Amino acid sequence: MVSPEIQKDIAHCFAEVIVNSIIEEIGGDVFCLMVDESADVSDKEQMAKWLLFYVLEYVEKYGLNDSKRSQARGLIDYLQDFDFVFHLHLMLIILGHANALSLCLQRKNRDILEAMLEVKSTKEKFQEIRDDGWESLWEKTYSFCDEHGTARLDMEEEYIERHKPRKKTNRTNYQHYRWDCVNPVLDLLLIEFNDRFSETNSNLLTCMAAFNPKDSFADFKLDSLMELAKLYPNDFSSFQMKDLAHELDIYIDNV
Known part of the structure; x- marks a missing residue:
């Protein structure tokens, strides 16, 4: 970029x-x-x-x-x-x-x-x-x-x-x-x-900001990570998305 x-x-x-x-x-x-x-x-x-x-x-x-x-x-x-x-x-x-x-x-x-x-x-x-x-x-x-x-x-x-x-x-x-x-x-x-x-590319780049290590990964947020996962429908089914939301929530709380 x-x-x-x-x-x-x-x-x-x-x-x-x-x-x-x-x-x-x-x-x-x-x-x-x-x-x-x-x-x-x-x-x-x-x-x-x-x-x-x-x-x-x-x-x-x-x-x-x-x-x-x-x-x-x-x-x-x-x-x-x-x-x-x-x-x-x-x-x-x-x-x-x-x-x-x-x-x-x-x-x-x-x-x-x-x-x-x-x-x-x-x-x-x-x-x-x-x-x-x-x-x-x-x-x-x-x-x-x-x-x-x-x-x-x-x-x-x-x-x-x-x-x-x-x-x-x-x-x-x-x-x-x-x-x-x-x-x-x-x-x-x-x-x-x-x-x-494009909207898809922009969303992808914006969501990837969640992995920015700046300020101890201050942007590592659930909403951004879930939006990023939605951009890969072939990798995450609707059931997997629900599980991912719970797993990420627990992971973020413990990191």
Whole structure:
């Protein structure tokens, strides 16, 4: 649960979902976004973004051919567009929570129960962002646009597909960005959580915390042990479960 390999798998899944969504949104154009994740001694997480404007501007002026120069020009325009700003803020919010979970799981003093509580909390946070986080995301995006001179989009106006500007979308900007961008990404993340931490797996890991030797096996409780036994119906019949409850009760009292 707390192994670096599992943490990397989870982080890679988050990144893949978000990056694929952005790539699909911009029509497959290639751009370079370097995100530097770091935490200083005070555990204050920082997300520093480096946009390679100078490289792109160089290619725009001195590219090998018209195609390269045109592509660089288009990417420069996109990096200053509302659409990019919106997706960048969405990505930073999600990766911020994913990074916080990863840091928690890497702490050596975390036991299984605490780790599962962190996973549950992060999953609930993603659900909360999906259901009620739109206003906050929208306000942060608008604030960034105002600060850096990026043109806002009116959420009530019709959404215009940047690659097909003449085609009618019959969708408002609000419908596109909330229902076509934000919700699908968060839905995929929640599905990933449910696949990796299904109810059965979560219950199993939680019940196994009963065997944690911390504080002289303080979590070695009858209810947890019985719940664990229920997860193995082929090993414990209904009659054996009743006997097990009595036997464990006596054992715990005498340990």
